[in-house]
Amino acid sequence: MPNGNPTLTVIHYYFLLKSDEEDLLQLWSALTGGASVEGSLAPSPDTNATSSFLASEEIFPALDLTAAPDEVSGQCQLVQRVDIGETGFCLSMLPEMAVVEVAYRKQHEDMYAAWHEALETLERNRTQLFTEVSAVFGETTALIAPDGADVSDIAAAVGGQSDRILSTPLNPGVAGGEPAMLVHFPDMTKNNRDYYAVSGMDAESFAATGLPRLDSLIKKLSRTAHYFEEQRLTIASERGDVDREVGALLHRKIISDASGSAGTATLEEQIANLSRMFGLLATDSLLVRRSSDSMSRDLKSLDREFERIGSPGQRDEIGAYYSRRFSLDLAEAHSESRDLDFSRQSAQAAIEVVRTQVEIMRAGEEAAIQRQSQEILSSSLVLQQERLALQVAAGFVEFVLVFYYVLKSWEGIVGTDLVEHMAPLLRLVVVGSFSGAAAVGTHFLALTLQNQTWKSKGLWLSVATLVLSLAAMVMLSIAYQ
Amino acid sequence: MDVIKLMEEAIEDERRAQEKYRQGTEAAEDPETRSLFEQLAHMEVGHERLLRERLAALKLIRGQQ
Numbered sequence: 001m002p003n004g005n006p007t008l009t010v011i012h013y014y015f016l017l018k019s020d021e022e023d024l025l026q027l028w029s030a031l032t033g034g035a036s037v038e039g040s041l042a043p044s045p046d047t048n049a050t051s052s053f054l055a056s057e058e059i060f061p062a063l064d065l066t067a068a069p070d071e072v073s074g075q076c077q078l079v080q081r082v083d084i085g086e087t088g089f090c091l092s093m094l095p096e097m098a099v100v101e102v103a104y105r106k107q108h109e110d111m112y113a114a115w116h117e118a119l120e121t122l123e124r125n126r127t128q129l130f131t132e133v134s135a136v137f138g139e140t141t142a143l144i145a146p147d148g149a150d151v152s153d154i155a156a157a158v159g160g161q162s163d164r165i166l167s168t169p170l171n172p173g174v175a176g177g178e179p180a181m182l183v184h185f186p187d188m189t190k191n192n193r194d195y196y197a198v199s200g201m202d203a204e205s206f207a208a209t210g211l212p213r214l215d216s217l218i219k220k221l222s223r224t225a226h227y228f229e230e231q232r233l234t235i236a237s238e239r240g241d242v243d244r245e246v247g248a249l250l251h252r253k254i255i256s257d258a259s260g261s262a263g264t265a266t267l268e269e270q271i272a273n274l275s276r277m278f279g280l281l282a283t284d285s286l287l288v289r290r291s292s293d294s295m296s297r298d299l300k301s302l303d304r305e306f307e308r309i310g311s312p313g314q315r316d317e318i319g320a321y322y323s324r325r326f327s328l329d330l331a332e333a334h335s336e337s338r339d340l341d342f343s344r345q346s347a348q349a350a351i352e353v354v355r356t357q358v359e360i361m362r363a364g365e366e367a368a369i370q371r372q373s374q375e376i377l378s379s380s381l382v383l384q385q386e387r388l389a390l391q392v393a394a395g396f397v398e399f400v401l402v403f404y405y406v407l408k409s410w411e412g413i414v415g416t417d418l419v420e421h422m423a424p425l426l427r428l429v430v431v432g433s434f435s436g437a438a439a440v441g442t443h444f445l446a447l448t449l450q451n452q453t454w455k456s457k458g459l460w461l462s463v464a465t466l467v468l469s470l471a472a473m474v475m476l477s478i479a480y481q
Numbered sequence: 482m483d484v485i486k487l488m489e490e491a492i493e494d495e496r497r498a499q500e501k502y503r504q505g506t507e508a509a510e511d512p513e514t515r516s517l518f519e520q521l522a523h524m525e526v527g528h529e530r531l532l533r534e535r536l537a538a539l540k541l542i543r544g545q546q
Contacts, residue, residue, distance in 0.1 A: 017540055096544050137537050220541055227538030294542045 023135035145199035176202030292333035437465035
């Protein structure tokens with residue numbers, strides 16, 4: 001079997017988010033023993049390292065971490081490669097993730113022993129690495145098996161316990177034109193670390209390019225589904241609280257015992273509380289919708305990817321397993337989204353009910369105020385009428401008194417005989433004018449003093465009448481003497 | 482404040498706490514105190530991992546909006 005050239009035995013993939021650029025560069029530097037990612041890729045004399053860019057700088061700028069993958073082929077975009085002894089390191093880009101591949105090569109006769117040795121080396125490196133880098137999104141180990149390798153041998157080499165072993169015959173088009181098989185051990189560990197084995201004449205080409213793309217989608221879906229599941233506990237608890245509160249509100253009697261402004265204030269407080277709950281549900285709803293949208297898109301991509309790599313007409317166990325698993329997660333997300341919509345509608349209805357209660361209470365308060373206003377207005381009208389009657393009576397009494405005393409005063413000054421010789425109608429006009437002007441003038445004087453203005457025509461007309469009447473009395477007294 | 486920024490700061494806080502407890506472990510004079518600091522540092526590592534997982538999920542979900 002060995003022909004003198006080392007054969008690829010194990011590939012280990014580190015997945016990081018592209019946005020964690022610093023951690024990615026740190027990981028790359030730690031793995032490659034300080035081979036700078038800024039392009040300083042000169043071989044290190046003591047490690048016998050060689051490195052090369054596989055893509056030309058014109059097409060793919062050196063270490064451009066934003067490099068987009070080839071969407072048509074769905075494979076990784078290789079950015080940089082470094083070989084140190086029998087171990088190769090590749091830095092590749094996927095749509096949202098960067099993948100660092102560590103390929104262990106070994107000249108061997110016993111594949112089992114080669115896997116064992118490579119896996120031991122890998123574990124030693126991992127332990128050392130994880131003291132420096134902790135932003136690794138997920139890891140995958142792929143064992144490269146010869147054509148026709150026994151799956152149970154591979155499982156034994158991995159050394160873990162898996163409930164099931166799934167296999168998917170690969171489309172020769174993605175495995176160097178040769179028949180190949182992808183074997184997967186799902187849920188072997190809970191640390192977001194997966195194991196695969198690729199068997200076939202040319203398993204290496206698929207393991208190096210097609211598998212990271214496929215596995216990154218699975219990892220992403222697993223992470224989103226896990227995150228959603230964690231959030232769902234909180235969301236379900238919040239939704240339960242809102243449903244209970246809304247139920248209690250909707251079954252409470254329409255008009256509460258509290259009345260008046262106290263009752264309105266209580267209801268307005270309930271509206272504020274319901275609005276807060278509505279906002280909470282809206283936020284939860286947004287999170288669930290984002291999660292379900294993300295899962296839906298990725299699940300479609302995953303299904304397309306399995307369709308692309310799977311051998312036509314043969315059973316695809318891995319694709320079927322993940323499609324079923326993530327479809328269930330997606331269904332849960334949709335179900336939660338529907339429940340949230342229902343709770344939001346209930347909260348909205350409760351807000352409307354309480355708002356109606358407030359309006360009813362306010363309408364009642366307004367009607368009572370209107371009734372009171374009308375009563376006050378009626379009382380005021382009666383008082384006004386009575387005051388007017390009193391004013392008229394007082395004015396008449398004042399006129400009579402002034403008339404009497406003016407006449408008597410006039411007789412007293414010029415003599416009774418003189419006054420009695422005057423024509424009665426003339427006396428009546430003169431004394432009546434004086435008395436009337438005095439009575440009316442008093443009223444206008446009061447108004448003038450009240451309004452603080454002397455521009456009252458009535459006052460000045462009264463004063464003029466008084467003066468003219470007095471002058472008439474003087475003139476008449478002189479004329480009849 | 483953006484939740485992603487907030488979580489990144491929280492991760493930094495967790496890392497600082499780990500460093501502090503590790504220093505405490507080194508400075509501890511008796512095994513009991515050393516063990517306590519080790520436990521605390523381990524707890525902070527767990528918190529950091531939890532935050533990182535959630536941050537990564539958030540970034541992935543938001544990255545597609």
